[in-house]
Amino acid sequence: GAGVSQSPSNKVTEKGKDVELRCDPISGHTALYWYRQSLGQGLEFLIYFQGNSAPDKSGLPSDRFSAERTGGSVSTLTIQRTQQEDSAVYLCASSEQGFNSPLHFGNGTRLTVT
Amino acid sequence: GESVGLHLPTLSVQEGDNSIINCAYSNSASDYFIWYKQESGKGPQFIIDIRSNMDKRQGQRVTVLLNKTVKHLSLQIAATQPGDSAVYFCAENTGGFKTIFGAGTRLFVKA
Numbered sequence: 001g002a003g004v005s006q007s008p009s010n011k012v013t014e015k016g017k018d019v020e021l022r023c024d025p026i027s028g029h030t031a032l033y034w035y036r037q038s039l040g041q042g043l044e045f046l047i048y049f050q051g052n053s054a055p056d057k058s059g060l061p062s063d064r065f066s067a068e069r070t071g072g073s074v075s076t077l078t079i080q081r082t083q084q085e086d087s088a089v090y091l092c093a094s095s096e097q098g099f100n101s102p103l104h105f106g107n108g109t110r111l112t113v114t
Numbered sequence: 115g116e117s118v119g120l121h122l123p124t125l126s127v128q129e130g131d132n133s134i135i136n137c138a139y140s141n142s143a144s145d146y147f148i149w150y151k152q153e154s155g156k157g158p159q160f161i162i163d164i165r166s167n168m169d170k171r172q173g174q175r176v177t178v179l180l181n182k183t184v185k186h187l188s189l190q191i192a193a194t195q196p197g198d199s200a201v202y203f204c205a206e207n208t209g210g211f212k213t214i215f216g217a218g219t220r221l222f223v224k225a
Contacts, residue, residue, distance in 0.1 A: 004157070031211055040122070042203065043158070043215040050211050058212075091157050099211050100146045100165070105157030 002026065004106035006092050012112045013082055021077045021109045025094030032075050033095075033103060034067055038088040046090075049075065082113045122201060126222040133191040135219045137204030142185060146207035149178060149189045151200045152218075158203055161189070191221075199223045 005024040013019050025032050034046040045059040049069040060066070064082075069075040079086055089110050093103035127133045139147065145166040150158035164171045164178045164187075171178050177190040187204050204216040 033213070035215075042217045045212060045214065048211055056210075056212060093157070099207060102148050102160040102163055103150075103158075103205075103213060104160065105150075107155065107157050 004092055004094055004104055006090075006106035006109050008109060009107065010110045010112075012114060015084060015113055016081055018078065018080045019082055019111065021079075021090050021092075021111070023075045023077070023092030023106060025073065025075070025092070026104055027073075029094035029096055029104070030072070031095045031097060031101075032069055033093040034075070034077050035091045035093065036088045037091055037108070043091065046077070079111075082111075084113050087111055087113045122218045122220045124220045124222060126224060127194050129194060129196060129223055129225050131194055133189075133194045133198070133221060133223075135189045135191075135202050135221065137187040137189075137216050137219075139185050139187055139204065139206045139216070140214070141206060141208045142182075144206040144208050147178070147180060147187050148205045148207075148213070149176075149187075150203045150205060150215075151198075152203065153200045161202075194221075194223050196223050196225055 007022045030051045033048040035043040037043050047057050047067050049055045064080045067077045089108040091108040093105045095101045095103050148163040149161040152158040162173045162176050162178050164180050175192045179188045201218045201220050203218045205213050207213050
C-alpha cells in the first residue's frame with residue numbers, strides 16, 4: 001500500500017523567506033511526527049500529533065517553526081524567515097497508534113537555505 | 115541523494131560475516147525499542163522492535179538483544195550482505211508517544 005509521502009523532495013530557498021513542507025501519512029495512522037536530520041547528525045524530534053489531542057511541540061527549535069495537521073491526516077510544517085542553520089532533511093513519519101508501534105517514514109524534504 | 119551520517123561511528127564487515135551494532139539508551143523508564151535502517155536519500159525503515167519485558171527477539175537474519183541492567187541494545191545481522199550497507203539507528207520510546215533516536219552507526223559491507 002501507499003507509504004508516507006512528503007513534498008517537495010527538495011526545496012531551495014533564500015534566507016528570510018518562508019517555506020511550507022507537506023506530509024501525507026499512511027491512511028488510518030493516528031500519530032504523525034516531524035523530525036529533522038542535519039548532515040552528520042541523528043534524528044532530532046520536532047513535533048508529534050496524536051488523534052485529536054493537543055500536539056507535543058516540545059522539540060520545535062524556535063517560534064519560527066510551526067506545524068498543523070488538518071482533519072487528522074495531512075500535515076504541514078512551516079518555517080518562517082528561514083535561516084541557513086535551518087538547512088537539513090525534514091522527515092515525516094506516521095504510526096498506527098504512536099506508542100508501542102514503529103514509525104513509518106517518508107523520504108524527507110531536503111531544505112537548503114542560501 | 116543525501117548522504118547522512120558522515121561523522122557517525124562506522125562498522126566495516128566482510129560479506130557473509132555476522133554484524134553486531136550496539137546502542138546505549140538513555141532512559142531506564144523506556145519500554146519499547148526499535149531498530150531502523152536508513153539508506154542514502156531515504157527515510158529510516160523499520161527493521162525489528164522489542165518490548166522491555168523481553169531480552170531477545172529474532173527476525174529474518176536479524177536479532178535484537180536488550181540488557182535493561184546496563185541500558186544496552188544490540189542488533190545482530192547474520193550473513194551480512196552488501197544490501198545491508200546503511201546507517202542503523204536505535205530508538206527508544208520514553209513513555210507516551212515520543213520516540214527518541216540514537217546517533218546512528220554506519221555499516222559498510224565489503225564484498
